[in-house]
Amino acid sequence: MATAGSAVGLGNIWKFPYIAGENGGGAFLIVYLICVLIFGLPLLMTEFIIGKKSGKSAFGAFQALRKNKKWQWLSWCCMLTAIIIMGFYFVVTGWCFHYVVAAVTHSFKGLDTGAFSEHFTSLVNNGGSMFAYSLLAVLLTAIVLWFDVNKGIERMSKILMPLLLLMMVLMAGRVLMLPDSNIGMKFFFQADFLKINPQTVLAAMGQSFFSLSIGMGAIITYGAYMPANQNISATSLQVVVLDTLVAVFAGLIIFPAVFAFGVDPAEGPQLVFVVLPAIFEQMSFAWFSGILFFGLLCVAAVTSTISLMEVAVAFLTEATEKTKHPLNRHKSVLVISAIVLVMVAFNGISLTNDGTWLCWEGKNFFDWSDMLSANIFMPLNAFAMALFVGWFMDKKDVRNQFGKQDSWLYRIGAIYLPLVRFLIPLAILAIFLNGLGIL
Numbered sequence: 314m315a316t317a318g319s320a321v322g323l324g325n326i327w328k329f330p331y332i333a334g335e336n337g338g339g340a341f342l343i344v345y346l347i348c349v350l351i352f353g354l355p356l357l358m359t360e361f362i363i364g365k366k367s368g369k370s371a372f373g374a375f376q377a378l379r380k381n382k383k384w385q386w387l388s389w390c391c392m393l394t395a396i397i398i399m400g401f402y403f404v405v406t407g408w409c410f411h412y413v414v415a416a417v418t419h420s421f422k423g424l425d426t427g428a429f430s431e432h433f434t435s436l437v438n439n440g441g442s443m444f445a446y447s448l449l450a451v452l453l454t455a456i457v458l459w460f461d462v463n464k465g466i467e468r469m470s471k472i473l474m475p476l477l478l479l480m481m482v483l484m485a486g487r488v489l490m491l492p493d494s495n496i497g498m499k500f501f502f503q504a505d506f507l508k509i510n511p512q513t514v515l516a517a518m519g520q521s522f523f524s525l526s527i528g529m530g531a532i533i534t535y536g537a538y539m540p541a542n543q544n545i546s547a548t549s550l551q552v553v554v555l556d557t558l559v560a561v562f563a564g565l566i567i568f569p570a571v572f573a574f575g576v577d578p579a580e581g582p583q584l585v586f587v588v589l590p591a592i593f594e595q596m597s598f599a600w601f602s603g604i605l606f607f608g609l610l611c612v613a614a615v616t617s618t619i620s621l622m623e624v625a626v627a628f629l630t631e632a633t634e635k636t637k638h639p640l641n642r643h644k645s646v647l648v649i650s651a652i653v654l655v656m657v658a659f660n661g662i663s664l665t666n667d668g669t670w671l672c673w674e675g676k677n678f679f680d681w682s683d684m685l686s687a688n689i690f691m692p693l694n695a696f697a698m699a700l701f702v703g704w705f706m707d708k709k710d711v712r713n714q715f716g717k718q719d720s721w722l723y724r725i726g727a728i729y730l731p732l733v734r735f736l737i738p739l740a741i742l743a744i745f746l747n748g749l750g751i752l
């Protein structure tokens with residue numbers, strides 16, 4: 314449940330629709346689903362194996378398994394990726410908090426999509442208030458890690474996540490009754506294969522990694538806490554199915570509404586924040602639905618920020634363990650929160666009208682963090698992790714992680730190994746070089 318909590322988050326409900334919208338809808342969906350199957354499932358297992366076998370976080374895992382420090386650079390790459398993601402992820406979590414408040418005060422009553430768009434623009438331009446909302450999200454996450462109340466969160470998400478999915482099913486039902494919703498359905502489900510280009514494939518691969526929290530050590534860290542008798546294949550499959558279901562439902566809600574309300578599907582990061590309030594205005598119990606949905610979205614976001622920050626906190630605690638100045642869990646939480654807040658400030662400022670100095674090549678700091686982490690860092694880290702398990706770990710050790718010898722689960726290990734040794738690294742490399750125009 315904790316891993317599902319890490320996977321299901323803003324990546325599914327905020328990022329997936331906007332990336333799919335920018336990359337042609339249906340064509341993107343097909344490539345995305347293929348990426349989830351080919352990369353998602355085996356790579357989730359890969360991180361679980363590294364974490365479970367070593368019992369260590371992203372910092373100590375590779376070292377413990379190889380008994381030398383040659384793979385330490387990969388630990389640092391994971392840490393760097395976690396920090397970059399947190400910088401923009403907390404900003405978007407802050408937006409969600411703001412939308413809960415806006416829903417409670419019913420600020421959207423009677424407005425149209427143009428006004429929702431203006432609302433969003435004025436929100437991101439108000440740097441101080443933006444920062445306050447993100448600070449709230451950072452504090453909440455830090456408190457959970459400080460008091461080590463992950464268990465409580467896990468129990469809570471057992472109830473709230475199915476509720477989120479149920480709510481999304483209801484919303485999809487309502488949206489499909491809107492006029493012109495069929496245009497959106499076509500956009501999302503009809504694949505125009507001519508629209509698939511190397512960048513679409515790179516974006517789809519990156520999105521599948523981001524959505525499943527693969528390639529930055531979160532799953533390694535959670536794998537380290539995994540009970541010995543827990544089945545890696547079944548857990549990975551459940552996480553993949555749930556995560557993909559939530560993303561597809563998000564698309565099913567957003568795209569019909571996008572066309573019904575005349576919004577541009579390629580609008581970018583603000584897409585869902587313009588479309589969702591418009592949907593609630595159409596629903597019965599508008600006020601209550603808005604609060605409930607944005608509230609649940611905040612919970613989904615925070616279960617992801619917990620796993621993001623846990624990577625960095627566990628890393629710092631382990632990294633300083635044997636030094637002159639060891640940082641215990643509490644001190645690590647403070648240090649990481651401070652670093653994250655600096656990153657949040659840069660991300661936030663880059664979105665305001667005064668933030669042009671934080672823009673390069675037509676993209677601001679926020680866009681760069683978003684794009685670089687998912688499309689470059691996560692695939693490269695995952696590439697190295699696949700090679701690590703495939704070539705540098707004992708084959709028997711790896712296969713034993715799947716289940717008892719002679720059981721059918723054990724046989725999955727036989728399919729898994731060639732995947733991480735050959736297919737996955739080669740495929741990642743090809744998509745990567747192709748997407749960057751090098752191949």
Ligand code: PHE
Nearest residue numbers: 320322323324325523524526
């Ligand atoms: N998977 C999360 C989401 O979809 C984001 C995330 C990425 C969380 C990496 C942890 C690690 O929102």
